[in-house]
Amino acid sequence: MHVDRWEQGSDFAYPEMSPAASGAPRATWVPAGASFWHSGRHALRALIRALVPKRVLFPSFYCQDVLDAADEPGIQVLAYADGPEDERLDMDALELRAGDLLVVTNNYGTRRASPVNAPDALRDGVTLVEDHTHDPLSDWARSSAADYAFASLRKWLPLPDGGMLWSPARRPGVEAPAFDPRAHAVSAASTLDRLTGMLLKQHYLAGEPVRKDDYRARAIAGESAIGRGDPAPMSPMSRALLDLLPAEAWREARAKNHQTFAASLGEPPHVRLITATRNGVAPYSAVLCFDNRESREAVRSALVKQNIYPAVLWPIDGARAPGIPEAHVDLARRVLCLHCDHRYGASDMERVARAVRTAVESI
Template structure:
């Protein structure tokens, strides 16, 4: 973050803003996502990639049923439901050290959907269709180039890129097994409109953070509108040309390493009161964290700390608000007590230290300590 930024405009978290030319240049180089996965297809969003591969699998691989983990964001479930496949759930959540799997025998008409939560899982999570009896789709949006993603034996893999790249849209689909992929979809008018809103929000936020005459509500309005629109009415779209270009020059290797560096810096600087709530402070070899995850004693304490952070311009996320009738007590408990705080390329050591100080203050002042 620019050290010359007006201190009133300092904030941590929330939407990515557009980066300066110098910052974009520093993020370029070897290790682009398309160099790492050369035989791949780009999409506007991860949900577009999901819808496309599920439609393709029904047409070419006779899929009839998809197994999805209990711990899954509702937007992805909605995208999966659009395929018309029968949906069955199996228990899996971020706290399971051995990833969950469906009970019983799977058949060739099934497809298994798996996730790497927060980049916590490494090569121990690798499974092939020979192991499961059915095709496998893996979502690696929280760690696109970790050891599981790069050594995957799944039928298909996908990842949303706009969550880790400073871009308004982007996702990628590939086949570790070398299976044929559906062609890239055309860029739709509705998706392009959403990208324009997202990009406007990113530019306006950059101006805001640099002390410019922008009201915070202005960039938030654009960002929220773009997020609501993204994907278009049918939910399948190609990627914008702007994001396509930057994916060819920005290094996902550097972006991932910066997350890891900031994650390690946070753990080194954290006070004892903060360390008490860090979940997964140690990562498996080669894994890159998506964020810093904190877990509190109960929902009330979590919400109290979250309110204190927001007052000091730190904006944590909740992954995810799950339905209360979820058949996964462990997953529901985790969802109701966790906070996710980014540790991406935007932040310096000074930002991390300030974050730790604010967290320590919010935890110490929490009225819901148990």
């Protein structure tokens, strides 16, 4: 990264590939029998269309766009209480029925085990589906016994598109169709937009004469269209790139960066870090929880002025399913997610922590 173009956060640039990347494929962590889709939403939508559940239950603290995957005739979509600091689900409170599909998630990649005590604790006829987007390589993901699992790989790795679906319990799989540029024109167009944005950003960060507005426009256009329409496969380019990316090493970088940030941040007033640094855990991001929404917005504004671009995961004010506790709506208004992935090193995370402390202390 050119010294004059330093920034932290926001969308991935196209990955810098080391000479070692041209060697043997590295994606040995990919689960057996996995199928690859345009996005995590497409993977889930394909599964729901194959299983045709009567109801789909999503966590209350969750990306609302994912609920669109269950927008199918005759399917009721509900939310159940589950937040980022909860360890276990109250199975009795769920009142599950035969024909239900229960989605559980590893919010921010901090859970070490399923919030369901055991898959056999579910009622007969209930399908358990796990969302491992925030850490497909967690101990939980690798030891899962769920009926199905999926992950939006493009959120976790620098890929222009990509989702993965697999069955830890070895249930019948759902195969992705072969890529066809005509049949999958909508997904191909959004992938091209995202790829263009990633490549332009790579050149921008290197100090070349690329305007930030240009790569942002392509990234926004691609993101706004991704996940729409009928389930489509992962693009051939992203599938090939997946085999070259050092996912396990990059996961370790996340864990180290989060630990560095936590140590550098300390315990400033008005905010707490809700993603814990624990053995075996590689948080997706460093998640801050503020006393109120106004404090969060003040800190976010101060960080953006220093080219630090945090995310809000997720806004749930416009909830798309009944059953979301008001406490989770309020929590979503107060959280701020700081990127800690492989793009950064210790000095970057220390710089971000200093900026957060300074901004918080000025509230």
